[in-house]
Amino acid sequence: MIEFWDTSITTQWGIYLLPLLSFILGIYITRRRFKKQKKQLRFSNDYFQGLNYLLNDEQDKALNIFIKLVETDWETIDTSLALGAIFRRKGEIDKAIKLHQNLLARPSLPQEYKGMVLLSLAKDYLQAGWLDRAENLFNEIVENEAFTHEAQECLMSIYEKEQDWEKAINIARRFQSKGNITLAATTAHYYCELSQKIHSKNDLKEAEALAIQALNADKNCVRASILLADFAITRGRFQKAIRFLRQVEIQNEKLLPLALDKLVLCYRNTSNLNKALSYLRSLEQKHKNIFLTPVLTSLIEEIFSKEDALQYLIDSVHETPSLFTLNTLLQLQDSDTSQQKTLLPTVIEAITEKQPDYQCINCGYSANTHVWSCPSCHHWSSLIPQSL
Ligand SMILES: [Zn+2]
DSSP states (O other): OHHHHHHHHHHHHHHHHHHHHHHHHHHHHHHHHHHHHHHHHHHHHHHHHHHHHHHTTOHHHHHHHHHHHHHHOGGGHHHHHHHHHHHHHTTOHHHHHHHHHHHHHOTTOOHHHHHHHHHHHHHHHHHHTOHHHHHHHHHHHTTSTTTHHHHHHHHHHHHHHHTOHHHHHHHHHHHHTTTOGGGHHHHHHHHHHHHHHHHTTTOHHHHHHHHHHHHHHOTTOHHHHHHHHHHHHHTTOHHHHHHHHTHHHHHOGGGTHHHHHHHHHHHHHTTOHHHHHHHHHHHHHHHOOTTHHHHHHHHHHHHSOHHHHHHHHHHHHHHSOOHHHHHHHHHHSOOOOSHHHHHHHHHHHHHHHHSOSEEETTTOOEESSOOSBOTTTOOBSOEEEOOO
């Protein structure tokens, strides 16, 4: 009986209370939503004000706004980092560093954004030339998969600047083994650099071992083959040197000119100039490389006669007309005192001298001496011999 009455009372109260509670809850939700919208509206106004400052090149005012915004909504951190990048690009490194250090110092910085801020700060240090600090930070974030590639590239550029080839090899190999095969060519150059450094300390055996490791890293490393040939020549092992030099044709035929003089030297020392001639002729037929012409001319003149060399050159000029070949021909012809005969070679020489000997296929940088790393874009093996 009592139970019946209790249930009945509860049900009756429920009938009146439920709509009331729903009404109160409705008001509460609406007020909250309104407050949130108001907050978002204020946020948007501030945000656009900040952008406006940016567009008007008033970065300092924009910075004040974005720094305040980031505290209330960390999702706006991208804008602060973009601002930091602008400071860095403009050379205002101190401002960029201050901004990134400020962000890092905040206890409320979510863990997921920490890597992005550290990466930006590391780039600031790199540009400021504080290589040790930059190296420490990049090493801290390189393990974070989201930043591995960028941090690794920056670390490699630091070690290249410091010429610390052991560290450069370590960092390149560590992430190469995780499937980054594009690093192979660069790693091979690091081994070559280290090999040359060790060779300068008269440790020929270790230098050879390092050059072989360069070839293991990248079987198409022309530099490693030429280095190994140089070491073999030093040991008087000319046949071995020839084997390395003949690899260049397979590795990169555009870089053949770098190996030609050494090839002739090795064949000469093994009393096999005829073999040199037939090998270079086969290369000429296959690759039409213009730089073979003067080397072949000298060989034909030495083995046969000057007339044969002249005939070969005349044929070459007809077959592949170029100022380079024509100049080789004119130099071989008997000099004449008449102005007509000396004018042409002088003009051609002047024109060909203006042409840089090497040009970077990546950025167009030109140079008159060969280097393995482009001084402009820092690509490896990108300087190719040029001729008109
Ligand atoms: Zn370049």
